[in-house]
Amino acid sequence: MATAALPDRNALLAGRIGQELADLKLMMRALREVSAEAGIGKAAQQRFGMLLADATGQLQGLADDPQHARWADLAAEQDKLTPVKRELLAFVQGLLMQRSVLERDFVEATTRLLDDLTIRSGIKRDVLLSVDVSEFLAPSTSMMRFRFTDTTVWALPSMVHELGHHAANHLLAETKPEYLYSRPVVAHLGTAAVAERDVSDVTEKKARDWLNELFADVYATYALGPAYPLSVIALRAVPDGFDDDLGTHPSWNRRVVTMLGALHEMSERPSSTDQNARFALFADSVVEPLWRSTGAEPLPPDDPAAQQSAEQGRDMVRKLAANTPADLLYPIGADVDRLATGLAEQPAGPPDGTTPAQVVGAAWLWWLNHWNAGRWLTDQVSRSALRLCVMAG
Structure with a gap:
C-alpha cells in the first residue's frame, strides 16, 4: 500500500510548538473579549500579556530552529506556562460567573474595599478577583480568589487577610x-x-x-x-x-x-x-x-x-x-458606632467620609451586639453593608 511520506521528528516537534502558540493566542482573545464585555480595563490583559510574552518568545525561538530544539525544551516551556494558563482561565471564568450567578453587590463591594485599602497602603499594583472553593492569593498574577459559596459582608475580612499577603510582597x-x-x-x-x-x-x-x-x-x-x-x-x-x-x-x-x-x-x-x-x-x-x-x-x-x-x-x-x-490604620470611633446602629434600618447611604473598611467594621460591631438575631436579619444587614461599601469613600 502506498503511503505519503511520514513526518519526521522536526515536523512533529514544530507541530506541537505551533499548537502551543495557537493555544496562547486563543486564550488571550478570550481574555480580551470577556474583559471588554465585563467592562474590565486593560490592566488584566497587560498583566497576563507580560507573563505570556516571555514564554511566547521562547516557543517562537524553538519553532524557528526545530533542528536544534529538543522535546525537553518544549516540555520545560509547557511546565512554566501551565500555572499562567490556569490563572488566566480562572480569571475569565470568574468574570463570566460575576455576570451571571454571583451577587453583584458583593463583587463590587469586594473590589471597592480592596482597591481602597491598596491605595491607602501605598501599593501601586492592584489585585484581580476570581472565585474558588476557598480564599487564596496567587502571587504571580496578584489574583485573589473568594469563596463561591460565601458572598456576604461577613466574608470580606478574610479577603483583607489575603490582601495582607499582597501587601507583604509589594x-x-x-x-x-x-x-x-x-x-x-x-x-x-x-x-x-x-x-x-x-x-x-x-x-x-x-x-x-x-x-x-x-x-x-x-x-x-x-x-x-x-x-x-x-x-x-x-x-x-x-x-x-x-x-x-x-x-x-x-x-x-x-x-x-x-x-x-x-x-x-x-x-x-x-x-x-x-x-x-x-x-x-x-x-x-x-x-x-x-x-x-x-x-x-x-x-x-x-x-x-x-x-x-x-x-x-x-x-x-x-x-x-x-x-x-x-x-x-482603621479609623475607629463614634462614626462607626452610629453606622452599626443604623445598618438594620437600610440607610440610604453612608455618612460623608466613610471608608469601606469602616462599613465592614460597623457590620461586625452590629454582629457583636446581635449575633443571635437570626438568618433573615443577619442577611439583611449584610446586604445593607455591601451596598454601603460600594457607595463609601
Whole structure:
C-alpha cells in the first residue's frame, strides 16, 4: 500500500510548538473579549500579556530552529506556562460567573474595599478577583480568589487577610543614597524566620510560612480593627485544635495572641488618638473573652511563647506604620458606632467620609451586639453593608 511520506521528528516537534502558540493566542482573545464585555480595563490583559510574552518568545525561538530544539525544551516551556494558563482561565471564568450567578453587590463591594485599602497602603499594583472553593492569593498574577459559596459582608475580612499577603510582597521602602527600593516586610519576616529557626525545632521555611500568615492577620487587623479578629474567631478558628500545628499556618492560639498584641500596639502608637485607645479595650474586653468562650485555652500572658507572639504582633504593626500612609490604620470611633446602629434600618447611604473598611467594621460591631438575631436579619444587614461599601469613600 502506498503511503505519503511520514513526518519526521522536526515536523512533529514544530507541530506541537505551533499548537502551543495557537493555544496562547486563543486564550488571550478570550481574555480580551470577556474583559471588554465585563467592562474590565486593560490592566488584566497587560498583566497576563507580560507573563505570556516571555514564554511566547521562547516557543517562537524553538519553532524557528526545530533542528536544534529538543522535546525537553518544549516540555520545560509547557511546565512554566501551565500555572499562567490556569490563572488566566480562572480569571475569565470568574468574570463570566460575576455576570451571571454571583451577587453583584458583593463583587463590587469586594473590589471597592480592596482597591481602597491598596491605595491607602501605598501599593501601586492592584489585585484581580476570581472565585474558588476557598480564599487564596496567587502571587504571580496578584489574583485573589473568594469563596463561591460565601458572598456576604461577613466574608470580606478574610479577603483583607489575603490582601495582607499582597501587601507583604509589594510594600516598598526607598533606600538612600542609592534611591533604590527594598521590600521591608519581606526582609523583616525573613530575619524573624531565621531567629525562630535558631531557637526552636521549626525549619526556616515553616517559620517563614507561619510569619507570612501572621503578618496577613496583623495587616487585616490594622486595616479593619477588631472586625478581623472577631471574624476569625466566629468563622474560621477551630477551638478544639487551638494549639495544633496546621502545616503552612501557625496554631489558632498563636494567631489570636498575635492579633491581640497588634491591637495593643495600635492603641499605643505615637500618633494614636483617644479613640484609638479603644483598640486595647476591644482586645481585652471582647476579643480575648470571645476566644475563651469558644472553649479555647489561651496561654497565660506571662508565658514566654505568648509574650513572643504578642511582641511579633507589635513589631508587625510598627513595620506597617513605618511603611504605609497614616490613613491605612482603621479609623475607629463614634462614626462607626452610629453606622452599626443604623445598618438594620437600610440607610440610604453612608455618612460623608466613610471608608469601606469602616462599613465592614460597623457590620461586625452590629454582629457583636446581635449575633443571635437570626438568618433573615443577619442577611439583611449584610446586604445593607455591601451596598454601603460600594457607595463609601
